[in-house]
Amino acid sequence: MAKDKKLVEAITSMDVDFAQWYTDVVKKAELMDYSSVKGCMVIKPAGYAIWENIQGELDRRFKETGVENVYMPMFIPESLLQKEKDHVDGFAPEVAWVTHGGLEPLQERLCVRPTSETLFCDFYSREIQSYRDLPKLYNQWCSVVRWEKTTRPFLRSREFLWQEGHTAHATAKEAEERTEQMLNLYANFCEEVLAMPVIRGQKTDKEKFAGAEATYTIEALMHDGKALQSGTSHNFGDGFAKAFEIQYSDKENKLSYVHQTSWGLSTRLIGGIIMVHGDDNGLVLPPKIAPVQVIIVPVQQQKEGVLDKALELKGMLSNFRVKVDDSDKSPGWKFSESEMRGIPIRVEIGPRDIEQNQAVLVRRDTHEKIMVSLDELDQQVRDLLDDIQKNMYEKAKNHRDEHTSEATDLATFTKTVEEKPGFVKAMWCGCQECEDQIKESTGATSRCIPFEQKTLSDTCICCGKPAVKMVYWGRAY
Amino acid sequence: MAKDKKLVEAITSMDVDFAQWYTDVVKKAELMDYSSVKGCMVIKPAGYAIWENIQGELDRRFKETGVENVYMPMFIPESLLQKEKDHVDGFAPEVAWVTHGGLEPLQERLCVRPTSETLFCDFYSREIQSYRDLPKLYNQWCSVVRWEKTTRPFLRSREFLWQEGHTAHATAKEAEERTEQMLNLYANFCEEVLAMPVIRGQKTDKEKFAGAEATYTIEALMHDGKALQSGTSHNFGDGFAKAFEIQYSDKENKLSYVHQTSWGLSTRLIGGIIMVHGDDNGLVLPPKIAPVQVIIVPVQQQKEGVLDKALELKGMLSNFRVKVDDSDKSPGWKFSESEMRGIPIRVEIGPRDIEQNQAVLVRRDTHEKIMVSLDELDQQVRDLLDDIQKNMYEKAKNHRDEHTSEATDLATFTKTVEEKPGFVKAMWCGCQECEDQIKESTGATSRCIPFEQKTLSDTCICCGKPAVKMVYWGRAY
Numbered sequence: 001m002a003k004d005k006k007l008v009e010a011i012t013s014m015d016v017d018f019a020q021w022y023t024d025v026v027k028k029a030e031l032m033d034y035s036s037v038k039g040c041m042v043i044k045p046a047g048y049a050i051w052e053n054i055q056g057e058l059d060r061r062f063k064e065t066g067v068e069n070v071y072m073p074m075f076i077p078e079s080l081l082q083k084e085k086d087h088v089d090g091f092a093p094e095v096a097w098v099t100h101g102g103l104e105p106l107q108e109r110l111c112v113r114p115t116s117e118t119l120f121c122d123f124y125s126r127e128i129q130s131y132r133d134l135p136k137l138y139n140q141w142c143s144v145v146r147w148e149k150t151t152r153p154f155l156r157s158r159e160f161l162w163q164e165g166h167t168a169h170a171t172a173k174e175a176e177e178r179t180e181q182m183l184n185l186y187a188n189f190c191e192e193v194l195a196m197p198v199i200r201g202q203k204t205d206k207e208k209f210a211g212a213e214a215t216y217t218i219e220a221l222m223h224d225g226k227a228l229q230s231g232t233s234h235n236f237g238d239g240f241a242k243a244f245e246i247q248y249s250d251k252e253n254k255l256s257y258v259h260q261t262s263w264g265l266s267t268r269l270i271g272g273i274i275m276v277h278g279d280d281n282g283l284v285l286p287p288k289i290a291p292v293q294v295i296i297v298p299v300q301q302q303k304e305g306v307l308d309k310a311l312e313l314k315g316m317l318s319n320f321r322v323k324v325d326d327s328d329k330s331p332g333w334k335f336s337e338s339e340m341r342g343i344p345i346r347v348e349i350g351p352r353d354i355e356q357n358q359a360v361l362v363r364r365d366t367h368e369k370i371m372v373s374l375d376e377l378d379q380q381v382r383d384l385l386d387d388i389q390k391n392m393y394e395k396a397k398n399h400r401d402e403h404t405s406e407a408t409d410l411a412t413f414t415k416t417v418e419e420k421p422g423f424v425k426a427m428w429c430g431c432q433e434c435e436d437q438i439k440e441s442t443g444a445t446s447r448c449i450p451f452e453q454k455t456l457s458d459t460c461i462c463c464g465k466p467a468v469k470m471v472y473w474g475r476a477y
Numbered sequence: 478m479a480k481d482k483k484l485v486e487a488i489t490s491m492d493v494d495f496a497q498w499y500t501d502v503v504k505k506a507e508l509m510d511y512s513s514v515k516g517c518m519v520i521k522p523a524g525y526a527i528w529e530n531i532q533g534e535l536d537r538r539f540k541e542t543g544v545e546n547v548y549m550p551m552f553i554p555e556s557l558l559q560k561e562k563d564h565v566d567g568f569a570p571e572v573a574w575v576t577h578g579g580l581e582p583l584q585e586r587l588c589v590r591p592t593s594e595t596l597f598c599d600f601y602s603r604e605i606q607s608y609r610d611l612p613k614l615y616n617q618w619c620s621v622v623r624w625e626k627t628t629r630p631f632l633r634s635r636e637f638l639w640q641e642g643h644t645a646h647a648t649a650k651e652a653e654e655r656t657e658q659m660l661n662l663y664a665n666f667c668e669e670v671l672a673m674p675v676i677r678g679q680k681t682d683k684e685k686f687a688g689a690e691a692t693y694t695i696e697a698l699m700h701d702g703k704a705l706q707s708g709t710s711h712n713f714g715d716g717f718a719k720a721f722e723i724q725y726s727d728k729e730n731k732l733s734y735v736h737q738t739s740w741g742l743s744t745r746l747i748g749g750i751i752m753v754h755g756d757d758n759g760l761v762l763p764p765k766i767a768p769v770q771v772i773i774v775p776v777q778q779q780k781e782g783v784l785d786k787a788l789e790l791k792g793m794l795s796n797f798r799v800k801v802d803d804s805d806k807s808p809g810w811k812f813s814e815s816e817m818r819g820i821p822i823r824v825e826i827g828p829r830d831i832e833q834n835q836a837v838l839v840r841r842d843t844h845e846k847i848m849v850s851l852d853e854l855d856q857q858v859r860d861l862l863d864d865i866q867k868n869m870y871e872k873a874k875n876h877r878d879e880h881t882s883e884a885t886d887l888a889t890f891t892k893t894v895e896e897k898p899g900f901v902k903a904m905w906c907g908c909q910e911c912e913d914q915i916k917e918s919t920g921a922t923s924r925c926i927p928f929e930q931k932t933l934s935d936t937c938i939c940c941g942k943p944a945v946k947m948v949y950w951g952r953a954y
Contacts, residue, residue, distance in 0.1 A: 035550050127510070
């Protein structure tokens with residue numbers, strides 16, 4: 001395959017330096033750029049279009065479950081942030097503070113929202129009076145700010161885009177059901193749309209959200225064997241309701257506190273897509289989320305009829321998101337660029353193909369070339385996109401499974417973390433001391449207590465006391 | 478018509494106190510709520526759904542003209558804001574300043590974006606090198622902050638949602654064309670989708686955007702005769718390009734500055750929809766933007782078959798955005814509520830209607846009741862929605878025309894502004910002194926120099942010197 005050297009040589013091989021490979025890909029695939037604001041990024045069209053597709057699909061799934069969108073202020077008065085003690089302890093050290101409005105100092109500092117539980121609670125305390133007002137199933141799409149010390153494009157940024165859902169319910173049971181429902185919604189979305197297999201489970205107390213009774217998580221495994229927390233769903237019980245006085249009167253006119261949840265998923269997931277599917281030629285996008293699913297590259301486009309034919313093919317593929325690359329770059333450069341950008345299918349069409357009423361389809365995931373008759377183009381592309389989507393999921397799942405180990409003693413555990421990066425399943429006694437010690441000695445954190453449990457041994461790998469749960473451990477982003 | 482007293486009595490009549498009527502409607506129609514953050518609001522589901530429809534329709538129209546979406550940081554370093562002198566003079570007095578990140582003071586203050594010209598310019602200065610990189614046609618959907626002293630829901634808020642487009646072009650001509658193209662896109666959108674007639678024209682130098690060579694505007698007239706600037710499009714020439722060193726090399730390798738535009742439209746427009754179309758029963762939404770186009774209200778819903786029939790009608794109307802109000806409120810309350818929320822068509826269906834295979838359609842705009850056979854329901858609703866959309870535009874246009882006057886001397890002008898609120902067309906010499914004096918003595922500002930000119934007289938109504946342009950004047954929000 002003709003390939004322009006310059007573009008490919010610009011990427012570090014992922015086996016040589018995965019972190020550098022990642023940085024190269026986000027830049028060369030034109031997903032983002034650094035900005036003049038330290039720790040914040042510019043999301044460029046190719047990156048933002050992925051986010052728009054994530055938004056569109058998730059938003060549709062949210063609304064099917066009765067969720068409505070709202071918009072809350074981006075500022076939180078300091079006194080409001082402080083109302084729930086665990087919450088403020090968790091977030092205060094990493095927020096940005098607005099101290100002046102125009103030329104005047106503010107009477108009370110405002111933080112730029114790191115998350116909006118406090119704003120929603122404040123709103124709900126006025127909005128909810130009766131059982132008729134429940135449930136409240138609100139979500140917002142917005143940006144949030146966390147003043148991180150070290151940042152990486154998409155994965156950890158001082159400002160990022162996300163959605164945050166905040167619900168209020170009459171009963172603890174309903175809140176628990178919603179928490180699980182949204183986690184499953186996230187998991188299904190990741191697996192079906194992003195072709196990214198995830199482990200569903202609960203966070204340990206140490207790792208749960210500041211102010212939550214329980215945090216559920218989906219954990220994905222990246223190509224380098226590190227885990228990525230990809231979405232979380234929190235059950236707050238009535239903790240926030242008590243701090244913010246959110247009560248409703250039931251049918252018997254009795255006052256009760258509401259039970260709340262929140263759940264969020266962010267542009268971090270774009271980093272996940274890159275690190276699960278990418279290769280040494282660049283990005284590989286699952287067809288369902290790819291802003292461009294098919295790129296048509298005319299070969300010898302200056303010859304009469306070639307560009308016209310390319311445009312005709314575009315018309316034949318109107319069921320898909322298609323672009324024709326009619327720029328004045330060389331075909332080799334265009335091939336290389338379409339790979340860098342992760343476009344699932346490339347259609348190559350030149351004078352000889354036109355004569356024979358055919359075109360060459362090239363799969364981004366396997367590099368396989370398929371000669372197809374133009375009469376069957378639409379159907380072939382449809383089948384191929386389906387197959388690519390399935391294949392990418394299978395490949396990622398195989399990789400995940402191959403990089404998931406079990407350990408029943410600390411020596412094996414430590415060796416595995418070091419020598420075979422990935423998830424390590426191991427039994428745990430349930431105490432934070434062991435969790436801390438494992439992290440300190442191996443760098444692996446508890447990723448989750450999976451819903452699907454299995455007893456690997458009877459004792460905690462760390463302290464040897466009776467085990468209560470099997471936990472997924474791993475180094476993580 | 479049975480109507481629940483409580484809901485209607487909650488609204489002040491618009492003729493008694495228009496400002497209070499507006500505040501009552503935004504609250505009772507549940508479009509927004511005040512928040513604990515002074516000057517910022519909570520946009521509730523009914524309000525946000527209007528914004529989502531505005532976004533969807535505008536975004537589609539933008540993309541048809543080649544525009545791509547991106548996301549820039551929400552912060553601007555102080556030194557960056559200061560790069561273009563007119564721009565910083567215009568915005569610095571009304572921005573919010575972040576001075577601390579986490580527990581540490583920042584080395585340089587960051588303002589929360591009041592608009593993002595400086596960020597886009599900074600980005601373009603790195604992104605644009607060659608003529609091949611042009612044009613850049615970028616847009617972002619985001620929130621911006623301006624530290625206003627007095628605020629009103631949707632119309633003037635310390636934080637508001639908007640889109641801001643920022644383009645860079647090789648030539649002055651292209652930039653001018655894009656500036657006009659986007660203004661026309663806004664105007665067509667307002668007229669076709671929001672049923673809101675607008676005057677297209679240019680702002681005077683005094684009223685133009687800080688840093689622009691020319692600002693174009695669309696101006697709508699509210700029910701109370703005050704104007705609302707509803708969208709603006711700016712041609713920056715190469716002013717920002719020179720301040721930020723944004724140059725490209727052309728085909729002959731010669732360096733030139735780019736020419737830029739920006740254009741924005743905000744949630745302010747929701748205030749415009751309310752004030753153009755609303756009445757003493759509440760909101761009146763144009764069908765094309767209404768989140769719910771048809772509400773089905775079952776009458777005697779406890780009777781067997783009524784609720785089932787209501788749901789059956791919903792199924793028959795699957796081409797539209799339909800809701801069934803099956804709450805346990807009284808029909809009278811539901812009627813009243815559907816009017817307050819501005820839903821274009823209400824379908825009433827009770828046992829007697831079911832017997833006769835019919836339903837009652839009630840138009841929100843005229844209150845007309847129409848008996849229709851269920852066999853024709855879909856077609857009747859379609860026709861009625863079209864008719865409501867047209868009628869609302871015509872009504873608004875007639876109102877606008879009836880409240881547009883001409884004046885050829887200052888005494889008449891002043892009397893008209895005072896006694897017949899609306900637009901006043903009058904000739905102007907082109908100097909800011911006259912503009913200032915007119916504003917000071919009448920409260921009317923120059924709304925725009927309309928593209929469609931007409932010579933009303935030869936002299937400026939203020940100073941009597943030769944006139945150069947006809948201007949629309951008026952008091953404004």
